[in-house]
Amino acid sequence: MINQLSWKVGGQQGEGIESTGEIFSIALNRLGYYLYGYRHFSSRIKGGHTNNKIRVSTTQTRSISDDLDILVAFDQETIDVNYKELHDGGIIIADAKFKPVCPEDTTAKLYAVPFTEMAAELGTSLMKNMVAVGATCSVLELDVNVFSEVVEEIFGRKGEQIVQKNMDAIKAGYEYMTDKLGERVGAMKLENADGQKRLFMIGNDAIALGAIAGGCRFMAAYPITPASEIMEYLIKKLPAVGGTVIQTEDEIAAATMAIGANYGGVRALTASAGPGLSLKMEAIGLSGITETPLVIVDTQRGGPSTGLPTKQEQSDLMAMIYGTHGEIPKIVMAPSTVEEAFYDTAEAFNLAEEYQCPVIVLSDLQLSLGKQTVQPLDNSKIEIRRGKLVTDELPEAGNGDYFKRYEVTEDGISPRVLPGTKNGIFHVTGVEHDETGKPSESAGNRIIQMDKRMRKINGITFKTPVYKNTPHAEPDLLIVGFISTRGVIEEALGRLEADGIKVNHAHIRLIHPFPTEEILPLVESAKKVVVIENNATGQLANILKMNAGHVNKIKSILKYDGNPFLPHEIHSQCKELFQIGNI
Amino acid sequence: MATFKEFRNNIKPNWCPGCGDFSVQAAIQRAAANVGLEPEELAVVSGIGCSGRISGYIKSYGFHGIHGRCLPIAQGVKMANRELTVIASGGDGDGFAIGMGHTIHSIRRNIDLTYIVMDNQIYGLTKGQTSPRSAAGFKTKSTPQGSIEQAISPMELALSAGATFAAQSFSTDLKDLTAIIEAGIQHKGFSFINVFSPCVTYNKVNTYDWFKQNLTKLNTIEGYDHTNREMAMQTIMEHDGLVTGIIYQNNERQSYQEMIPGYAQEALNKTDLKLSQESFDRLAAEFM
Numbered sequence: 001m002i003n004q005l006s007w008k009v010g011g012q013q014g015e016g017i018e019s020t021g022e023i024f025s026i027a028l029n030r031l032g033y034y035l036y037g038y039r040h041f042s043s044r045i046k047g048g049h050t051n052n053k054i055r056v057s058t059t060q061t062r063s064i065s066d067d068l069d070i071l072v073a074f075d076q077e078t079i080d081v082n083y084k085e086l087h088d089g090g091i092i093i094a095d096a097k098f099k100p101v102c103p104e105d106t107t108a109k110l111y112a113v114p115f116t117e118m119a120a121e122l123g124t125s126l127m128k129n130m131v132a133v134g135a136t137c138s139v140l141e142l143d144v145n146v147f148s149e150v151v152e153e154i155f156g157r158k159g160e161q162i163v164q165k166n167m168d169a170i171k172a173g174y175e176y177m178t179d180k181l182g183e184r185v186g187a188m189k190l191e192n193a194d195g196q197k198r199l200f201m202i203g204n205d206a207i208a209l210g211a212i213a214g215g216c217r218f219m220a221a222y223p224i225t226p227a228s229e230i231m232e233y234l235i236k237k238l239p240a241v242g243g244t245v246i247q248t249e250d251e252i253a254a255a256t257m258a259i260g261a262n263y264g265g266v267r268a269l270t271a272s273a274g275p276g277l278s279l280k281m282e283a284i285g286l287s288g289i290t291e292t293p294l295v296i297v298d299t300q301r302g303g304p305s306t307g308l309p310t311k312q313e314q315s316d317l318m319a320m321i322y323g324t325h326g327e328i329p330k331i332v333m334a335p336s337t338v339e340e341a342f343y344d345t346a347e348a349f350n351l352a353e354e355y356q357c358p359v360i361v362l363s364d365l366q367l368s369l370g371k372q373t374v375q376p377l378d379n380s381k382i383e384i385r386r387g388k389l390v391t392d393e394l395p396e397a398g399n400g401d402y403f404k405r406y407e408v409t410e411d412g413i414s415p416r417v418l419p420g421t422k423n424g425i426f427h428v429t430g431v432e433h434d435e436t437g438k439p440s441e442s443a444g445n446r447i448i449q450m451d452k453r454m455r456k457i458n459g460i461t462f463k464t465p466v467y468k469n470t471p472h473a474e475p476d477l478l479i480v481g482f483i484s485t486r487g488v489i490e491e492a493l494g495r496l497e498a499d500g501i502k503v504n505h506a507h508i509r510l511i512h513p514f515p516t517e518e519i520l521p522l523v524e525s526a527k528k529v530v531v532i533e534n535n536a537t538g539q540l541a542n543i544l545k546m547n548a549g550h551v552n553k554i555k556s557i558l559k560y561d562g563n564p565f566l567p568h569e570i571h572s573q574c575k576e577l578f579q580i581g582n583i
Numbered sequence: 584m585a586t587f588k589e590f591r592n593n594i595k596p597n598w599c600p601g602c603g604d605f606s607v608q609a610a611i612q613r614a615a616a617n618v619g620l621e622p623e624e625l626a627v628v629s630g631i632g633c634s635g636r637i638s639g640y641i642k643s644y645g646f647h648g649i650h651g652r653c654l655p656i657a658q659g660v661k662m663a664n665r666e667l668t669v670i671a672s673g674g675d676g677d678g679f680a681i682g683m684g685h686t687i688h689s690i691r692r693n694i695d696l697t698y699i700v701m702d703n704q705i706y707g708l709t710k711g712q713t714s715p716r717s718a719a720g721f722k723t724k725s726t727p728q729g730s731i732e733q734a735i736s737p738m739e740l741a742l743s744a745g746a747t748f749a750a751q752s753f754s755t756d757l758k759d760l761t762a763i764i765e766a767g768i769q770h771k772g773f774s775f776i777n778v779f780s781p782c783v784t785y786n787k788v789n790t791y792d793w794f795k796q797n798l799t800k801l802n803t804i805e806g807y808d809h810t811n812r813e814m815a816m817q818t819i820m821e822h823d824g825l826v827t828g829i830i831y832q833n834n835e836r837q838s839y840q841e842m843i844p845g846y847a848q849e850a851l852n853k854t855d856l857k858l859s860q861e862s863f864d865r866l867a868a869e870f871m
Contacts, residue, residue: 030871199870209866215856217847218662220655237866239845242854246662249688253655256648260628260659263646264667265852268659286649374870379863384856402592418852419626419644419660420667427639429647430631438594439639439647 003058003191006065007136009129010051010082011074013042020072020129021052023154024136027147029200029373032193034060036487037371038564043225043309049077058193062337062372062487066568069188070139071108072132074115076100083108089187093135093177095128111135111180118172127169134173138181141189144174199374203335203367203484206342206374207297208233211269213382214346216295217243218268220257222250222276225309226365227299230271251276255283255296262293263428265418267349271297274316275306281324284358288328290428291406291414291453293352297345297361299368300483302562311562312365314483315535317543320360321512327450329457331359332512336467336486338374340509341367346382347463354387355456356413362511364534366484366564388415394423402426402436408448412456457513465515467507469493470522475504477574478526480519482508482540485532485565492570501578508540514547528577529554532570536560587616590625592642598633603754603780603791604701608640610757611670611699614764615643620668628657630673630682633708634701634780637672651682654689654698661696664850665840668768669696676706679715679735689773690744695838697767697774700737701754703782704789711785721788737777738819738830742812747833748774749815751826753794754781759827766829772838779827794825801828810834 007024011017018039025035036055042048055065068085071078073094079102083092086108094100095115102110113135115128130151137144147170155162201209208230211219217238221231235245243266248254254270261268272280277298287294300316302308320332331351335341345361352359394417397403405426407414414435417424427437432449434440467486477496481489486507496503506522508515523529523544531541531554538556545551557573559565590612598604615625625643629635631650638645644667648656657671671689678686678700689698705723706712712725716737720729741749748770752760760778767774779794799822801807807828808814815831840846847854 197871199867201870205870212866213858213863215858217851217854217856218659220659239843240862241858242845242847242851244662244843244846246658246692248655249684252652253685253688256652256655257659257662259648260646260656260661261663262659263656264626264660264663265850266663267856268663282649283652290646377867379858379860379867382858418664420623420664420850422621422623425623425642425644427645427647429639429645430649431647437639437645439636 001189001191004056004061005069005188005190006053006055006067007070007072008051008053008068008082008085009072009132010049010078012046013044013048013050014046015074016126016129017050017052017074020132021054023147023150024133025054025371026150026200028056030149030197031146032195033058034373035200035371036061036063036373038064038366039369041310049081051078051082056190058191060373063491063567064488064564066566070136072136073100074128079103091139093132093139111177113173113176113180115173118176119169122169122172123165127166130166130169131173134170135177137170138174138177139188144170199377200371201338201374202229202369202371203338203341203363204229204299204369205233206338206377207271207345207361207363207368208237209377210342210345211349212237212241213342213379214349215267215384216269216349217241218258218261218266219245220248220254220261220268220270221245222248222254222272224273224276226301226368227271227273227276227297230297251279252283255280255294256286259283259287259292259294262352263419269295269297271299273299273301274303277316277319277323284330285324285326285328286430287358288324288330288453289430289432291356292428293356294358295348295352295361296358297363300362300364308562310365312484312564313534313560313562314364315539315560316362317511317535317539320362321543327454329355329357329453330512331355331357331457331460332362333359334362334482334509334511335367336483336507336509338367338372339377342377343381344509350383350385351460353389354385354413355460356387356416357456362483364483370484388413390415390417390424394421396423402438404435405437406433406435406449406452408435408452411459412452412454460513462510465510466518467509468505468522470504470506472502472504473525475502475526476528476578477501478504478506478522478529479574480506480508480529480531480540480544481533482511485534488565488567488570489532491567492574495567495571496574499575501574511543514543516547519544520548523548523550523553530557530574530577531555532557532565534559534564584619585616585621587612589622590615590642592640594640596640597636599784601783602633603703603782604634604637606754606757606760607699607701607778607780608637610760610764611641613761614768615668617761617765618768625668625670626660628653628660628669628671630677632674632677632706634672634674635677651677651680652685653677654682654685657696658689658692658694661694662840663852666850670699670768671696672699672701675700675702675704675714675716679737683715687740687744690741690746690775693747693772693836693839695772695840697764697776699764700777701780702737702777703780703786705782705786707782707785718788736819736824738824739816741775742816742831746775746831747772747836748829749831750774750776750829751779752776753779753798753827755791756827763829770832771834772836797825799826801826801830
């Protein structure tokens, strides 16, 4: 009996690899297991190796595992590329069609199952992935009927016969594999899960759902990996609440259209990845100087330029904090789990209206696309706060006078009216302006308006700017990270503790303005500090040093090969810090 | 009811004396009053350049954006509040150079707003460089030997992009210009109006006199039918684009907003922001 395992299915892109993983995961999620999936894919539609690595566990997990129990292969390349991940006693289940060869330097056992042939006999070779699911099911000693509900949902509209054939394919795979396994049956029997029904989604789903729950009713966006799912979800769901999405001609149109809509009084969103964010930079400055709310999601991927479009990286951080020419107030949030992605995106719309500035929700490919089991999301926790939005009737302004949209106030935030309001006419411009929005180049006014804008975010209230797991008053090590590294750090942390190293963990959720007061005591109390991030220059470490000092104490563990961190990498590299004693 | 005077504010334009843009400003103010708008019911979104300042010179809600982007901003404003009348306005550099992509896509998208280009065939605010509307051979600071690029033909472009309303006017002809802007505001869809608006400082070729000698009014062409797209295209080509009046109008095609499934009939900014628990549960259930 095992309580967790790692399963990977691989083949050529466009071969149904994704749906194999999908069916397997949905069914197991419904049984109450916690799933965590990460897809390896390329920037092409058909062809090229792709795989989907799925972790199944009876407790919540937010990380890819170091090794692999079962590899399901639809081609030899899948075996050759992935077999080294298999641990002792691992198995390869491969389509007999391509005459799979088991590499010599592995203890893993290969089972050739005629996926394609059996599927073809049952009606169509397209069902080969169902045979593979059935074979897996046999290894785990799951009842094949756990798949019947999912198969019904997917194929129901194609008719009862198709549903039956797909179930037959699963059963055929199950029986064939059970026969092949012989006395090995039961070696990987999965412990029963709790049967609780939980959400199973990618980070982008949670971002999109959070946007709707947070009052977003309009989105302007341009397709890009790995952000498009947000747009695709909202295209389907916004009409039910009166809203809509426009797929714009480019990224600049997406950002400026969202600005126009926010100015018009609708909570509007745009989402993109690095290349899109680079193009949106001038618009972000416009939102800043015109004090127009704007929520932007950046799902980071490998950069620069087109970079690694389908790979994990966290290298947009500096650009998101400082990006746009000139200086503006800006809020940058970095959710570290799918659950936080939901709540933070909803909250981003409140902050954008309260502080009247751009708010960037910083995600990364692993968080945005990693499909996983998610704890229940609570809609009743979502507040709608619109800051200094004026909804009362306004008194008549003096002859020719404009409403003071940029009135200088103590907290820097000015009352805001929406176009269409009687007696509320004001002017908005990206040119430096006075309190009524009239362009002004006067030195005195410049300082007054600049200071007014910049002080707005000084008093920002953010519920949990730093996620803390700090059991030790004087830890040997403080590990700092942001976004999707949360799960892998948690896993490595357990191993370090087992080695006798006292570890605290801080995950930064509000990147800008930086929560120095929250993080400084943690840095001070730790003997060593290491910042873990997916980029080559240690951007978060630099931000931490800039704000919290302790320049010599703060070290980096970096990975920028396009792949997420694995627990053993963090574990061993953290241990090295101690063995070498180089801090 | 508001008169055109209510659309005036106390800001003095920084345009050169004699600039064609003054008439465009006056025509927008008159057209807005003539169609029965109150100042707060109008939003003018403008680009960057001399012409871009226009949003600050009309008493209405005004948004002076970034170079080339007045159209996406204006479309966002209209999407947020379909009850507002939205006018987007900018120069030929704004609309046909840096913002050309938006011009073409706004035309084919057909959101109900009016786009007025103040076309002076030169970059004025940066002090005299060539524009996409400058004729081949036109000498400027950036083309000292004369432009070797072909000028854009705005009306040909509009028709090929699927315009439902395409018109041209000349800025001295206040009556005609006002009438065209009124027609543009009343058109249910994207109205594209190119106005020849001479730059008296940097364009010594395409002057008021030059336009007077070279422009043909469409209403003087016998049998001209502005619902006939083929005739429109042919007429523009025959006159090298130098015609004024409504060149083409299609009232059959619905505006973008009328075609969006589920889109709120009232202003979108009035819808409830709170998602009901029932709706949320329905959405969440799809992930189980």
